[in-house]
Amino acid sequence: KAGVTQTPRYLIKTRGQQVTLSCSPISGHRSVSWYQQTPGQGLQFLFEYFSETQRNKGNFPGRFSGRQFSNSRSEMNVSTLELGDSALYLCASSPQPTDYNEQFFGPGTRLTVL
Amino acid sequence: QKEVEQDPGPLSVPEGAIVSLNCTYSNSAFQYFMWYRQYSRKGPELLMYTYSSGNKEDGRFTAQVDKSSKYISLFIRDSQPSDSATYLCAMGKGGSYIPTFGRGTSLIVHP
Numbered sequence: 001k002a003g004v005t006q007t008p009r010y011l012i013k014t015r016g017q018q019v020t021l022s023c024s025p026i027s028g029h030r031s032v033s034w035y036q037q038t039p040g041q042g043l044q045f046l047f048e049y050f051s052e053t054q055r056n057k058g059n060f061p062g063r064f065s066g067r068q069f070s071n072s073r074s075e076m077n078v079s080t081l082e083l084g085d086s087a088l089y090l091c092a093s094s095p096q097p098t099d100y101n102e103q104f105f106g107p108g109t110r111l112t113v114l
Numbered sequence: 115q116k117e118v119e120q121d122p123g124p125l126s127v128p129e130g131a132i133v134s135l136n137c138t139y140s141n142s143a144f145q146y147f148m149w150y151r152q153y154s155r156k157g158p159e160l161l162m163y164t165y166s167s168g169n170k171e172d173g174r175f176t177a178q179v180d181k182s183s184k185y186i187s188l189f190i191r192d193s194q195p196s197d198s199a200t201y202l203c204a205m206g207k208g209g210s211y212i213p214t215f216g217r218g219t220s221l222i223v224h225p
Contacts, residue, residue, distance in 0.1 A: 004157070043158070043202060043215040056212050090157050100146050100206060100213070105157030 002027065004093050004106035012112045018079040021109045025072050025093030029104075032074040034066060037088040037108070046089075049074055050097045078111075086113045117141050120203055120216030129225050133190040137203035137216045140184065144205040144214075147179050149188045152200045152218065161201075162188065193223045 005024045013019050025032050034046040045058040049068035066076040072093075078085055088110050094103040120137045127133055135149075146165055150158035162177040164170050164186075170177045176189040186205075190197055203216040 042217040043204075045212050045214075048212075058212060092157070098206075100148055101160065101163035103160060105159065107155070107157050 004091055004104055006089075006091050006106040006109050008109060009107065010110045010112075012114065013081050014114050015081055015083060017081050018077060019081060019111060020075055020077045021089055021091075021111075023074045023076075023091030023093075023106060025074070025091075026104055029093035029095050030072050031094045031097045031099065032068055032072065033092045033094075033103070034074070034076050035090040035092065036060070037090060038086075043090070046076065048097065055097055081113045083113050085111065087111060116217075117214050118203065118205060118216045121219055122217055124220040124222055126222040126224065127193055129193060129195060129223055131193050131223070133188075133193050133197070133221060133223075135188040135190075135201050135203075135219050135221070137186050138184055139186075139205055139214075141205075141207075141214075142181070142184065143207045145208045146206040146213075147177070147186050148204040148206075148213070149175075149177055150202040150204060151197075152202060154199075158202055190221075193221075195223050195225055197221060197223050 007022045031050045033048040037043045048056045052068045063079045068074045088108040090108045092105045118139045149162040152158040167179045167181045174191045178187040200218040202218045204213045206213045
């Protein structure tokens with residue numbers, strides 16, 4: 001069974017631009033969560049989607065948004081990029097929400113904002 | 115003060131040693147406790163999942179949760195160089211899936 005895939009793996013943008021990251025969950029997994037990982041703040045929860053609905057949202061500004069499609073694939077968007085948005089963005093999938101013990105992470109997208 | 119505190123290390127041990135990794139937390143509402151391993155340039159991988167207090171063992175790994183002290187531990191027996199990675203603790207509250215992570219401890223197991 002294929003794992004969680006994220007595209008692109010690396011991305012370089014400039015301040016003020018916007019970016020869209022993509023996540024394909026493990027087949028059969030319907031819950032997708034997004035996280036931001038930085039050296040300063042560590043791993044922080046962004047949001048979680050299940051059945052195309054956002055169920056939970058972390059403490060991030062409205063510039064961070066996401067969506068989930070009917071095939072469970074998910075995208076996240078960051079508008080008006082800031083230098084501080086440089087981070088590793090991780091996607092994780094699980095069969096159902098709160099399946100802590102069945103959640104698998106993708107390799108992440110490394111975003112650099114110049 | 116962060117909700118979850120974890121010493122970033124690095125923790126350097128010889129091969130075969132018993133490793134002890136720890137996290138403390140301040141929120142008594144946490145009910146789910148996880149340990150993840152993250153290799154460089156990879157996503158985290160779930161190692162252990164525990165609900166409430168107690169011990170859980172899986173191969174060379176043992177997770178302990180002491181809710182009265184707000185303290186969790188991960189023990190690695192017979193450590194191997196392949197165990198060299200960053201270990202993240204995470205915790206969740208019942209009813210919503212918004213995990214809170216520690217900053218991670220970097221472990222180096224040298225031959």
